Amino acid sequence: MRRTARSLTGTALALAAAGLAAAPAYGGETGRLEVFPSMAVPGSVVTVNTAACGANGSAAGDATAVGGGTFTLAPSTHEQDVIGRFRVPPGAQPGTYEIVATCSGGRRARVTGDLTVTLSAAKDQTRPRGSVKTGVGGALGPDPVRTAAGVAALAVAAAGGTWLLHRRLRGDGI
Numbered sequence: 001m002r003r004t005a006r007s008l009t010g011t012a013l014a015l016a017a018a019g020l021a022a023a024p025a026y027g028g029e030t031g032r033l034e035v036f037p038s039m040a041v042p043g044s045v046v047t048v049n050t051a052a053c054g055a056n057g058s059a060a061g062d063a064t065a066v067g068g069g070t071f072t073l074a075p076s077t078h079e080q081d082v083i084g085r086f087r088v089p090p091g092a093q094p095g096t097y098e099i100v101a102t103c104s105g106g107r108r109a110r111v112t113g114d115l116t117v118t119l120s121a122a123k124d125q126t127r128p129r130g131s132v133k134t135g136v137g138g139a140l141g142p143d144p145v146r147t148a149a150g151v152a153a154l155a156v157a158a159a160g161g162t163w164l165l166h167r168r169l170r171g172d173g174i
Helices: 004-021 144-170
Strands: 034-036 045-050 060-061 070-075 082-087 095-103 110-117
Touching: 034 110, 045 070, 045 095, 045 110, 060 082, 082 110
Parallel strands: none
Antiparallel strands: 034 045, 045 082, 060 070, 060 095, 070 082, 095 110
């Protein structure tokens, strides 16, 4: 019984460690200015945000490189980000421009991000239509062959794991 508990505990710890290693880090990078959309046409509004200034911080934004002037970044409800907006002038020329934000107060961090100005809207910036294909939906989904293959793979893995644990409990040398 003690051997089973140890093996199950070891397996659980290994799975937890693998899950933590594979999980993406959540939270904003503190040294980066996020620009959305990163590709804009002249006349459009661009939003920038950063976590470098802290939860209650503020920052002065500078979009003079593209002709957008200066703007203010203020605390937002998203995580610990400060957020601000500016308009790309109608006469902006195509190219990549550096947008800068300098935190005020105790944190004097300076963060930058890139904005690409294009003359036509990017294809990937259209509004989405329809449903999101997340893989959830059961066996009646769009591809029953893949669903059956996934179920079969899970069944084989479960049977194999059960067989190995059974052999280990009997002391067959595994």
